[in-house]
Structure formats: structure tokens, C-alpha cells
Amino acid sequence: MGRSGTPGEETRPRVRHAGQLGWDDGLYEDASAKSPDSADDGRQPGAADDGHRRDGRKRRGKKGKRRALRWVASVTALLIIGGAGAGYLYYEHLNSNIKKADLTLGDKKMADHKANAAGQTPLNILLIGSDARDSKENQKLGGAKDTFGAPPLADVQMLLHLSADRSNMSVISMPRDTMLKIPKCTDPETKRVYPATTGLAMTNETLGRGGPGCSVATWYELTGITIDHFMMIDFSGVVSMADAIGGVPVCVKGNVYSHTSEGHGSGLKLEKGTTKIKGKQALQWLRTRYGFEDGTDLGRTHAQHMYMNSMVRELRKGTKLTDPGKLMSLADAATDALTVDKGLDTVKKLYDLAEELKKAPTKRITMTTMPNVYGTGDLKERVLPKPGEADQLFQMVRDDIPLDGRASKRKKKAPVAEKPTSTPAETPVTVRNGTRTETEYPAKGRATTVKDLLAEKGFTQGSIDAQNTESAVRTTVSYPSVDMKGNAQAVAKALGIPLSAVKKSTAVSGITLTVGADWRDDGDYHAPSAEEKTPDSARALNGDDEGACMDIQPGFGW
Structure with missing residues (x-):
């Protein structure tokens, strides 16, 4: 991808054909078989079966089938660690499990947080889901043998924002096929320098440009939101989490079977109403695209938000988390699957972070998706931030405005005018x-x-x-x-x-x-509307909404 032209006001971007970009939205695949439970080509109907990994190899849709519960596992790991109690967590081997990396690999220094009137500052954490196949467990969960050991992609990226007064929490999910600019990143281990893209690139490529710190730098470049930490999760340790809490209640508005005549789909089969799912069925829910709403990845993201809210409610009830052996095993799996920035490099720091996150009540948790629009021409299978509305959502987070529409407990200080020192x-x-x-x-x-x-x-x-x-x-x-x-x-x-x-x-x-x-237009400057409202296109979902229920895609009932 590239952008040509001279620096300054007449610079014009251009973008590469979408076929040169990766497209991978599978979650789970049995490496030895293709079945309704293990096949999901991860494409919109009619999408071309092409793409690439950073090593240049083609990834066919049938083999790119992995869409783990990575961001779900990230937040879940925090909650589990926070609820487990220090007595089970201060084992040295848990600290040694945790992998560490630099927070940001970009050249631009992130701005400091602005404190509210009480001197409090917000907390922003980027949750990253890696599709790495670098261990036997990840390979078993991910399948697709031709990608074992290949460079990972950041297929799930969500920004978690905890308000300065700790009264509310917001999550923004960025679709993995979002086209944006990736800044210059330097790999801290190899010292390889990845130049800034001169045009648009797909957001999931950031992880292959030096590590999660490049994903952080890219988010900051796009949103201007200061990011304090990142947490990256891989396949390992995810499957046991739903079982550990005894299942997670989910709801569908009709009988659904995620399976096509070509063998695509997650294999999820549920009756109308609410069902408590766990294990492989939980994986199927989180990877289901065919069968939910309009069959797109955006519908699947909404289903993941429903699942996560439900899981948080279950975890905060303490469901099935009283068995010390099960809890220790789960904590071990969670820390082993985790890569964090160096500011979160011990169990104690993770525990303290979880304690902060727990201050926001479930009814003040809001899940959203970055407002987006489909591209045109070569980018028709990709999405772009929706002008105006994506900016509005990012601005609200920058200004620490709750996405649930309720005012924070603390108000920001109004700027004080000072006298000029010159004419x-x-x-x-x-x-x-x-x-x-x-x-x-x-x-x-x-x-x-x-x-x-x-x-x-x-x-x-x-x-x-x-x-x-x-x-x-x-x-x-x-x-x-x-x-x-x-x-x-x-x-x-x-x-x-x-x-x-x-x-x-x-x-x-x-x-x-x-x-x-x-x-952009001539005339006097008019400040943007001060309306503090989450755009409808962000599909805000409240953490306390127990009535949330997925719409079923026509043709996938039974």
C-alpha cells in the first residue's frame, strides 16, 4: 500500500488491492478433519479466497479457521486473577509464566493523561488477540497445519477504558479488517525498522511489525488515546475458562445451526431462548458468523460482546470459582497464555489492576464497536473508520466521557484564560x-x-x-x-x-x-457539537443487559 505525492497540502493517498491483504476470521479448527464443528472459511459470501501472512504464503479460507476468544480471555484472565485471592496467585511459577514486551514501538511519544478535578486519571488497556500457532496446544486449538509457526496476526483488538473516577468502563472493538495507517515501528529484539506505511494497511498486520507494541502505536496514531498497558492472549488456556465458571448463559431469538451446504460454519446448534454454554460450544458461539444477524464479522463481534457481558456477570457472582485446585489450574493457564507490557510483568501488578477494574459495576460497563463503513472498489471487503462517528467515539474516550450516557462523578476543570504577553x-x-x-x-x-x-x-x-x-x-x-x-x-x-x-x-x-x-471547509471555525452521546452505529451494549439476544440469519434455522 502506498501514498504518493509531495509532502504538504496536496498529498494524496492511494491503496493497494485488497487481495494483497490477509483475511482470517476462523476461531477453531480440528487439524485432522473438516466438519461443521471445524470449518469456517471466515469470508463474507462471495469474498475472494486470497490473502497473505507476513511470510508471503497464501492462506486459503478453509485453512485459516481460527478466531479465538482472545479478547474475552484477556478480560477474563484479569477478573479471574482479581477474584482468585492473593493466596493462590503469588507462586513464582505464575510470574515466570507471564511473557513481557515493550509497550509501544512507535516514534511518537504518547501524551500524558489529563487529571480530573480530584487529580484522578483514566486507565486504558489494549487487548490483543494473536492467532499464533507456536505451541502444540495452540496448534491443536488453531488447526491449519500450513500456518504452524508462521508470524501471528492481531486479529482481535479492543481498547478497554476505565474512567478516572473508576465509576465506569468502556470497550471499543476495532474490526480486524479495518484499513488505516501503520506508523514506523522498530522490533526491540532484532532492531529491524518497519517504515510507516505510506497509505492504508490492514490493522491485523501490526503485530507482525515488531510485536504488540506496534499495535499500540497504531491505535495511538489513529485515535490519539493514551494507552497505559496492553494484554495479548493466544489460544492456550482459553478453552477451560468457560468450564471453570460452570458455563455462560447466551440467548438466540430462534433455533440456529451455523452450517452451510459447503461445510462452512462454526457448527453451533442451539434452541431458541437461553442456554448455558461451555467448552467447545462456547468456542462455537464466539466464532459463529454464519447464522448470526447478516452473516458478517460485525454480527459476530456483537455476539462476543453479549458473551463477555454474561461471563463478567457470572464471574462476579463467584460461580464455580470456589475449588482451589480448579482455580490454581485456571490461573496457571491464564498467565501462561498472556503477554503483557513491562508495567504489568508480575502477578501482583495484574492483581492490583484487576482490583481497579472491579471498581466499575457491571451496570456501568459498555461494549461498543468502532463505527465503520465498507470500502469501495478494491476495498469492498474491508472497512474504514466512519467519518465523524468514529472520531466522536474516540473523542469521548479521550475526554473520559462515559459511553453509557451517564455523567461521571467528577467533572473536568474548565480551562482558565491567561493574559497574552505580546500583541x-x-x-x-x-x-x-x-x-x-x-x-x-x-x-x-x-x-x-x-x-x-x-x-x-x-x-x-x-x-x-x-x-x-x-x-x-x-x-x-x-x-x-x-x-x-x-x-x-x-x-x-x-x-x-x-x-x-x-x-x-x-x-x-x-x-x-x-x-x-x-x-475542512471555508468560513469561520465552528466547534463540533458538544453532544456527549455514543453514536448508534457503535452498537453500545450494557453489561447489565440480561435480555440481550442474538438475531438469527435467515436460512440458518432448524
Whole structure:
């Protein structure tokens, strides 16, 4: 994939044919047989049977069948560790089980969190599901012998946000075939440098560019959300989790059998109503695509959200978690399947993290999917962040706004206006064009137009930074030192930009106005709506919703 053109305002992206990208949405496959219980080609009806792994080998849909409960297992592992009690967890072998890696492999330094009025800061954790086949257990669960030992893909990625006041928790799921820019990443072990993609690439490729730290860097590049930790899970230790709590209740609105005449489907067969599922049946639920809603991966994600909410409810009831031997075995499996950043490299740290997560009541947990739209042409089998609505969801998380529509207990401090130290005519301002989005080219000439608007307001020392091509969701004014804050606020006030968009940054050498995607058109700046509402397209699902029930795809009943 690539983006051609010269740096600056006229840079234009281009994208590679989708056939050059991986497509892998299976969860479980019996390596020795193809049956309704072990076959799911993981494609939308009519999708081409092509794709690649990082080693260049083709992956046929029939053999790419693994979609583990990875993100489910990530959160479950936290809850299990938090509920297990310190007495069963401080064994040295549990610490040695845990694999560690660098938090971020990108060049861009993540911004510090903004504290609320009480001095509290939020907590963001990226949950990553790897399709690795690097152990006998993973190979048994994953099947597909031709991919044993091949570089993994980050096929499941979800951002867990715990509010600063610990009153609520939000989860954003990013579809694995989302097309976005991947920043420069450096493998910490081999020191290999992976250049930034010059155009769009599929998000699940990030894991193969040095490890989970590249997935973290990519999320930060796209969303601007500061990420504190990551947790990556593989196939190992997942199957036993549903059994350990005695099963998880799920609901379908009609009899369903996930099986096609070609032998595709997860093999899930359930009667209408609520059923408590565990073991292989739980795996089938979490991998079912054919049979749920419209038969797409987005429907499957919604089913996974239902399952996870139900599992959290069961875990918080303490169901079936009183047997010390079973609990120790489960903790051992969970830690062995886990890779974390170095800030979570001990059981004690994981336990402390779980204690923090448990502060958010189930009724304040909200599961969402990143608002998205299907691409066109070569990208018709891929999705892109939905303009406006994906940005709105990311902005709410950045601002620590609950996705369940309820106000946090603590309110943020309002920005305080400071007196400028120089007149507008004496204040240099650098203007950048950051109007490019994942689906739109930069708005041509925006930096020049805004520079002229500043001149009309008396800021005659404006200049254009044509070398900077980074995109920005929102228009901002940055300044490098506190003595420039009043002047930066004066620039914002002159253009009608809210003071909340004025930020201190060590990445600039002087007052810098970045024209964002919210100001692509000519005319005065109009601040985006302050409406604090989760977009309907995010399909928010509340953790306390015991009435959630999956719609059945026509033709998959029995």
C-alpha cells in the first residue's frame, strides 16, 4: 500500500488491492478433519479466497479457521486473577509464566493523561488477540497445519477504558479488517525498522511489525488515546475458562445451526431462548458468523460482546470459582497464555489492576464497536473508520466521557484564560494542514486560507509548515512553554476555537495551529457539537443487559 505525492497540502493517498491483504476470521479448527464443528472459511459470501501472512504464503479460507476468544480471555484472565485471592496467585511459577514486551514501538511519544478535578486519571488497556500457532496446544486449538509457526496476526483488538473516577468502563472493538495507517515501528529484539506505511494497511498486520507494541502505536496514531498497558492472549488456556465458571448463559431469538451446504460454519446448534454454554460450544458461539444477524464479522463481534457481558456477570457472582485446585489450574493457564507490557510483568501488578477494574459495576460497563463503513472498489471487503462517528467515539474516550450516557462523578476543570504577553502583530504562528482523514484527501489550501484569516485578526506573522502531513481529528493550537499559553489562547479566541483545544506540547517549537478534519471547509471555525452521546452505529451494549439476544440469519434455522 502506498501514498504518493509531495509532502504538504496536496498529498494524496492511494491503496493497494485488497487481495494483497490477509483475511482470517476462523476461531477453531480440528487439524485432522473438516466438519461443521471445524470449518469456517471466515469470508463474507462471495469474498475472494486470497490473502497473505507476513511470510508471503497464501492462506486459503478453509485453512485459516481460527478466531479465538482472545479478547474475552484477556478480560477474563484479569477478573479471574482479581477474584482468585492473593493466596493462590503469588507462586513464582505464575510470574515466570507471564511473557513481557515493550509497550509501544512507535516514534511518537504518547501524551500524558489529563487529571480530573480530584487529580484522578483514566486507565486504558489494549487487548490483543494473536492467532499464533507456536505451541502444540495452540496448534491443536488453531488447526491449519500450513500456518504452524508462521508470524501471528492481531486479529482481535479492543481498547478497554476505565474512567478516572473508576465509576465506569468502556470497550471499543476495532474490526480486524479495518484499513488505516501503520506508523514506523522498530522490533526491540532484532532492531529491524518497519517504515510507516505510506497509505492504508490492514490493522491485523501490526503485530507482525515488531510485536504488540506496534499495535499500540497504531491505535495511538489513529485515535490519539493514551494507552497505559496492553494484554495479548493466544489460544492456550482459553478453552477451560468457560468450564471453570460452570458455563455462560447466551440467548438466540430462534433455533440456529451455523452450517452451510459447503461445510462452512462454526457448527453451533442451539434452541431458541437461553442456554448455558461451555467448552467447545462456547468456542462455537464466539466464532459463529454464519447464522448470526447478516452473516458478517460485525454480527459476530456483537455476539462476543453479549458473551463477555454474561461471563463478567457470572464471574462476579463467584460461580464455580470456589475449588482451589480448579482455580490454581485456571490461573496457571491464564498467565501462561498472556503477554503483557513491562508495567504489568508480575502477578501482583495484574492483581492490583484487576482490583481497579472491579471498581466499575457491571451496570456501568459498555461494549461498543468502532463505527465503520465498507470500502469501495478494491476495498469492498474491508472497512474504514466512519467519518465523524468514529472520531466522536474516540473523542469521548479521550475526554473520559462515559459511553453509557451517564455523567461521571467528577467533572473536568474548565480551562482558565491567561493574559497574552505580546500583541497579535508580535505573535508568530505556524499553520499546518491536518485535514486528511482515512477516507478523504487533505483539503487543498486550508493552511493558506487559515493563515490569511489570522492576518485579518491582526496575527500578521503567520507561516505555513508544508512539511508536516500528520492528520488531526480536531483543530488545535499548541505551544511549547507556559509563557506562551496566553498568546496561544489569544490565537484560538480570535478564530473561535475553544480554549480546551489549546494544549502544551513539546513537539512544537512555537505557537502552532493545526487545522483539523473538523475545519475542512471555508468560513469561520465552528466547534463540533458538544453532544456527549455514543453514536448508534457503535452498537453500545450494557453489561447489565440480561435480555440481550442474538438475531438469527435467515436460512440458518432448524
